[in-house]
Amino acid sequence: MAAGLDSLGQCLERYLPAEQLEEVKRILYGEHVRPLDLPSVATSAAAERNFELLGYGFQAEPEQLRQPRVVRVGLIQNKIPLPTSALVAEQVAALHKRIEEIVEVAAMCKVNVVCFQEAWTMPFAFCTREKLPWTEYAESAEDGPTTRFCQKLAKKHNMVVVSPILERDDVHGGTLWNTAVVISNSGAVLGKSRKNHIPRIGDFNESTYYMEGDRGHPVFQTQFGKIAVNICFGRHHPLNWLMYSLNGAEIIFNPSATIGKLSESMWPIEARNAAIANHCFTCAINRVGTELYPNPFTSGDGGEAHHDLGHFYGSSYVASPDGSRTPELSRTQDGLLVAEMDLNLCRQVGDKWNFKMTGRYEMYAKELAAAVQPNFVPNIIHE
Amino acid sequence: MAAGLDSLGQCLERYLPAEQLEEVKRILYGEHVRPLDLPSVATSAAAERNFELLGYGFQAEPEQLRQPRVVRVGLIQNKIPLPTSALVAEQVAALHKRIEEIVEVAAMCKVNVVCFQEAWTMPFAFCTREKLPWTEYAESAEDGPTTRFCQKLAKKHNMVVVSPILERDDVHGGTLWNTAVVISNSGAVLGKSRKNHIPRIGDFNESTYYMEGDRGHPVFQTQFGKIAVNICFGRHHPLNWLMYSLNGAEIIFNPSATIGKLSESMWPIEARNAAIANHCFTCAINRVGTELYPNPFTSGDGGEAHHDLGHFYGSSYVASPDGSRTPELSRTQDGLLVAEMDLNLCRQVGDKWNFKMTGRYEMYAKELAAAVQPNFVPNIIHE
Numbered sequence: 097m098a099a100g101l102d103s104l105g106q107c108l109e110r111y112l113p114a115e116q117l118e119e120v121k122r123i124l125y126g127e128h129v130r131p132l133d134l135p136s137v138a139t140s141a142a143a144e145r146n147f148e149l150l151g152y153g154f155q156a157e158p159e160q161l162r163q164p165r166v167v168r169v170g171l172i173q174n175k176i177p178l179p180t181s182a183l184v185a186e187q188v189a190a191l192h193k194r195i196e197e198i199v200e201v202a203a204m205c206k207v208n209v210v211c212f213q214e215a216w217t218m219p220f221a222f223c224t225r226e227k228l229p230w231t232e233y234a235e236s237a238e239d240g241p242t243t244r245f246c247q248k249l250a251k252k253h254n255m256v257v258v259s260p261i262l263e264r265d266d267v268h269g270g271t272l273w274n275t276a277v278v279i280s281n282s283g284a285v286l287g288k289s290r291k292n293h294i295p296r297i298g299d300f301n302e303s304t305y306y307m308e309g310d311r312g313h314p315v316f317q318t319q320f321g322k323i324a325v326n327i328c329f330g331r332h333h334p335l336n337w338l339m340y341s342l343n344g345a346e347i348i349f350n351p352s353a354t355i356g357k358l359s360e361s362m363w364p365i366e367a368r369n370a371a372i373a374n375h376c377f378t379c380a381i382n383r384v385g386t387e388l389y390p391n392p393f394t395s396g397d398g399g400e401a402h403h404d405l406g407h408f409y410g411s412s413y414v415a416s417p418d419g420s421r422t423p424e425l426s427r428t429q430d431g432l433l434v435a436e437m438d439l440n441l442c443r444q445v446g447d448k449w450n451f452k453m454t455g456r457y458e459m460y461a462k463e464l465a466a467a468v469q470p471n472f473v474p475n476i477i478h479e
Numbered sequence: 480m481a482a483g484l485d486s487l488g489q490c491l492e493r494y495l496p497a498e499q500l501e502e503v504k505r506i507l508y509g510e511h512v513r514p515l516d517l518p519s520v521a522t523s524a525a526a527e528r529n530f531e532l533l534g535y536g537f538q539a540e541p542e543q544l545r546q547p548r549v550v551r552v553g554l555i556q557n558k559i560p561l562p563t564s565a566l567v568a569e570q571v572a573a574l575h576k577r578i579e580e581i582v583e584v585a586a587m588c589k590v591n592v593v594c595f596q597e598a599w600t601m602p603f604a605f606c607t608r609e610k611l612p613w614t615e616y617a618e619s620a621e622d623g624p625t626t627r628f629c630q631k632l633a634k635k636h637n638m639v640v641v642s643p644i645l646e647r648d649d650v651h652g653g654t655l656w657n658t659a660v661v662i663s664n665s666g667a668v669l670g671k672s673r674k675n676h677i678p679r680i681g682d683f684n685e686s687t688y689y690m691e692g693d694r695g696h697p698v699f700q701t702q703f704g705k706i707a708v709n710i711c712f713g714r715h716h717p718l719n720w721l722m723y724s725l726n727g728a729e730i731i732f733n734p735s736a737t738i739g740k741l742s743e744s745m746w747p748i749e750a751r752n753a754a755i756a757n758h759c760f761t762c763a764i765n766r767v768g769t770e771l772y773p774n775p776f777t778s779g780d781g782g783e784a785h786h787d788l789g790h791f792y793g794s795s796y797v798a799s800p801d802g803s804r805t806p807e808l809s810r811t812q813d814g815l816l817v818a819e820m821d822l823n824l825c826r827q828v829g830d831k832w833n834f835k836m837t838g839r840y841e842m843y844a845k846e847l848a849a850a851v852q853p854n855f856v857p858n859i860i861h862e
Binding site for chain 1: 484487490491494495496499502503505506507508509510661663665667669670675676677678679680681691695696697698699700701705712715716717718721722725726727742743744745747748749751752755756802803804831832833834836837838839840841842843844845846847848850851857858859860861862
């Protein structure tokens, strides 16, 4: 399947005259993002290891009573290094190795909090509707091999690690969950956050593997600010973002797996809207590449059986509460996006726009409670 | 104040090679919008009357049991024709005349539902913080001169008219409201919808003129589908869009007045996100031009006193539930955007993406009710 354009941002840079480019970028990306000066050792390591490295910074105003709270986050998007037909243990090992070498570069870039893509230790195999071998990728969130691997990374690099995996919950009947494990820079497991909204669309047959999250909207207080994780399909639900924000999140990660044919015109909109609506930073991470499966499957669209879900178009980006955003990572290549932000911007933008103050949540709590009742009568005015 | 680029869409058309242009448009606007073939009598009338006329169409799949429900909506953005120092009655008359001549062209284009910009019968004078003469623009929603004017237009052209005005509510203490009057194509007043969220930002001093709407989220059943009106600042509140949608709205208009310096990078995001999140069409309308006031005022930003709020950047557009959208009207000129849509697309996209089904509103009603309590404890996990 053709992957198309490498990068929207690069395409605009190439063809638009300087004056128009500046105005187009202002309208598309906002005014407040600047390129970061990343160390050359990182730039050359990224080139050597064959992934794109981009860095951007967002600024806040100086305040009298609060010091700036400058944080660097890292967003990693990557292809699966081995064919999906390789042994499970070998695929996991190859992914661990790939992530390790990208995280090393993140450390060179002084990243404080890193987040990987959704279900990062496996191919996104739910499209196959097969259980084995794919459910073998599930691990304990608390002490599975991937969590232990991330704990080592976290401690070594003094970095908070957000590790979205397929979770096997042996304490509760051995059920599966789609879970992000949050590991402190101390190396301790801070906790976990489960995907709250499960897709029922196309080949995203995830609802036959796991259920909607049962842990609400936890926010994790780290040394580098309060973070939360809204996994994949939850980005379509503005209320999901809102509740993480009402619990105090300053940065909400959105590790995802989504394909061009389905969602590409929605991708730049949803996480960015959430950053605006909730006065916080959002970090949208998508897989990249096309993953081929051994057995063919159909898509419920009348088409022929095929071996892939489609092209994961990468395009990971960071959006700021002031409406600006970074350009996106490549649509076709592995990448690390480093974004520097002063978290004081969240409250500054909140005090400017006042969406929380003007939110009328009590009214909406009542209206929503009424709307789900069996006897709900929509407010429709007829002539 | 410099207004900048005339139009983002035109700029891309001019400079990008055909192949890249197509791919950039797919990523920026989605795949499913096509130019409409508008009658030449309309095109030449628009040119003669000095406003931009654009037309686009969205399609839906054919169904067996439902006929297509094809509707044409018209979005009008316009400058104030007279200086703000002219007499109130003369300014209103000039605006009525300008709108009448644009609506005539909308009728030539077979528009079924037309919507004007926020507080369309007046300059957007709340930045001045002066009461007179600006509050003299307020009228009865039920039988003020502007409503009667719109009733004539509606009947003459067999067109539903959405008329956002400053409302004087003499039944309730003579208070002011920011209100959209919805007039049926029969000429009858169907009802009204009040602005639910009032800005507290910059020079948008509206909260000293009127209060948050008290009418909830009404939806109007018209001959051409179920419509609702989310006025201006309400577009920043995802819950506001959601409640109109849960009450059944298929098209939500967002008549607005917003300026470049403040919101331009947010403008393409918010209404479009609402169309996606709620499986409905959204129509974002912004004023255009710079309005100069007789008396200077400051902006609470340390700057000099000045005579204008800033440049209203137009850029009105329509977004579809499938994530696609039309290009925008000009950033600097009056305009009429005609959009044709098959409303069957709303349910088709809903059945595909299932955001309502997966919305978990009962959980959010409870979480929101808890979040507004004085003893609310945010869900924050510490090491």
